[in-house]
Structures are given as structure tokens and as C-alpha cells.
Amino acid sequence: MTRAETNTVDTRAAVRLEEVTHVYGEGQTAVVALKNANWSFASGTFTAVMGPSGSGKTTLLQCAAGLLEPSSGSVYLGDTKLTGLPEKRLAMIRRERVGFVFQSFNLMPALTAAENITLPLRLAGRSADEDWMNAIVSRAGIADRLGHRPHELSGGQQQRVAICRALVTKPGILCADEPTGALDKASSRAVLSVLRETVNDLGQSMIMVTHDPVAAAYADQVLFLVDGEIVDVMDAPTPERVAGSLTGMVGD
Numbered sequence: 111m112t113r114a115e116t117n118t119v120d121t122r123a124a125v126r127l128e129e130v131t132h133v134y135g136e137g138q139t140a141v142v143a144l145k146n147a148n149w150s151f152a153s154g155t156f157t158a159v160m161g162p163s164g165s166g167k168t169t170l171l172q173c174a175a176g177l178l179e180p181s182s183g184s185v186y187l188g189d190t191k192l193t194g195l196p197e198k199r200l201a202m203i204r205r206e207r208v209g210f211v212f213q214s215f216n217l218m219p220a221l222t223a224a225e226n227i228t229l230p231l232r233l234a235g236r237s238a239d240e241d242w243m244n245a246i247v248s249r250a251g252i253a254d255r256l257g258h259r260p261h262e263l264s265g266g267q268q269q270r271v272a273i274c275r276a277l278v279t280k281p282g283i284l285c286a287d288e289p290t291g292a293l294d295k296a297s298s299r300a301v302l303s304v305l306r307e308t309v310n311d312l313g314q315s316m317i318m319v320t321h322d323p324v325a326a327a328y329a330d331q332v333l334f335l336v337d338g339e340i341v342d343v344m345d346a347p348t349p350e351r352v353a354g355s356l357t358g359m360v361g362d
């Protein structure tokens with residue numbers, strides 16, 4: 111058995127997938143995007159998800175984040191079973207316990223960086239934890255940009271604001287889908303360093319989908335998907351080893 115088949119139930123998991131399968135559509139047009147995925151994302155670790163285009167990376171991330179109800183199987187966020195919960199309760203859990211970062215920054219243009227960051231708290235009727243705010247903002251290197259609006263910031267700075275917004279509720283898991291996809295090389299490295307530091311220094315748990323072996327090498331481990339199946343896992347990745355593993359996987 112390979113390691114990808116034997117990662118067993120971990121009660122300290124930030125997120126756990128049990129036999130998760132997801133099918134889009136039905137009948138002749140049905141697409142099996144994820145097949146019997148079993149994985150425990152350990153707390154306080156950073157996992158990258160890689161694989162050819164269409165291999166199911168975003169589907170896995172969305173199931174893990176409670177954004178997509180799998181066709182079968184179960185998803186746990188900490189001790190909470192997400193699968194089967196009513197949408198209203200799921201929406202509350204997503205708002206309070208899951209952080210999202212996307213390729214597009216999705217900041218509110220009329221709000222300052224500080225107002226964007228604290229928006230999820232205001233929506234939840236909570237006030238900011240000053241120590242936590244300071245910790246995330248200083249690690250993101252945007253402490254002197256908090257009064258700026260998004261159009262006054264570079265792409266990399268906007269993404270670092272989006273990361274702070276995703277972290278402000280102290281989520282159980284931060285889910286990032288191609289967070290550096292729209293950034294140049296230098297800005298990408300800065301964003302990845304921020305993600306890495308929040309794991310190292312603040313104990314954040316993180317899952318990141320990426321196509322970039324350099325980005326994946328910032329993670330503690332890399333899951334490889336092919337045709338909706340977890341086919342391999344790599345610890346202590348380097349860009350060269352990740353690129354080597356991807357070579358030969360179909361697609362891309």
C-alpha cells in the first residue's frame with residue numbers, strides 16, 4: 111500500500127475526508143471529479159494540492175471547505191461533521207471557521223484595507239482581537255497600508271490583505287485556490303512567505319491548490335491528484351522533486 115492510501119484517521123486533523131466522492135451532472139454527462147478521497151489534513155500544517163488540469167484539485171478543496179456537498183462520503187472540520195448539515199448552519203461554519211483565498215483578491219473597492227480585513231468579523235457581529243490583528247497584519251507586511259483602498263495597493267499587497275481577511279476569524283482551516291496565480295514572481299514569493307509564516311508562527315492549518323512547483327515547495331507536504339484520485343504524497347517537497355513527480359502525470 112502506498113502512503114496515499116494509508117493516511118489514517120487523525121483526531122487532531124484540521125480537516126478529514128472520508129471516502130469522499132464527487133460527481134458533477136448525471137447520466138451520460140456525469141463527471142466523476144473526486145473518487146473515494148481519504149485524507150487527514152493535520153492541524154498546524156501546510157498542504158499543497160497538485161495535479162494535471164481537471165484532476166479534481168478545486169473539487170477537493172471545495173469539499174474540504176464545506177463549499178461543496180460531496181456526492182458521497184464525509185467531511186469533518188475538526189470534530190464537526192459538515193456532511194449533511196443544513197445550508198444555514200454550514201454557511202455559519204464557513205463564515206466563522208474557514209478562511210478562503212482565491213486567485214482574484216475579491217476586496218471591496220470602497221473599503222480600506224483595515225475595513226476589508228475586519229469585514230468578516232463585522233458580518234459575524236464580533237469585534238477584532240487586537241493582538242491577533244497585529245500578528246497577522248505585521249506578518250503580512252501591510253501594517254503601513256491599512257488606510258489604503260485596494261486600488262492604491264499592488265496586486266501582491268491586495269492578496270496579502272485578502273490573506274489577513276481570511277485569517278481574521280482565526281479559522282480552523284485556510285483554503286487557498288491558486289493564491290499566486292495572478293501575481294508576478296516577486297509578489298508570489300512574498301505571498302507564499304506570508305502563508306508559510308502564519309503556519310510556522312501562528313499554528314495556522316492550510317490547504318493550497320497550485321500549479322506551481324515552487325509554490326508547492328513552501329508546503330509541508332504535497333498531495334498529487336490524477337483523475338480525481340489521490341495517487342501520491344510528498345513530504346518536505348522541493349521545486350525540483352515536485353516538478354519531477356508531475357512529469358509523466360497525464361494532462362497539463
Ligand SMILES: Nc1ncnc2c1ncn2[C@@H]1O[C@H](COP(=O)(O)OP(=O)(O)OP(=O)(O)O)[C@@H](O)[C@H]1O
Nearest residue numbers: 134135141143161162163164165166167168169170
Ligand atoms: N460545475 C461543474 N460541472 C461539471 N463539471 C465540472 C464542474 N466543475 C468541475 N467539473 C469537472 O470536474 C473535473 C475536476 O474539476 P476541478 O476544477 O476540480 O479540477 P482542477 O484539478 O482544479 O482543474 P484546473 O487545474 O484546470 O483548475 C473536471 O473534469 C471538470 O471539468
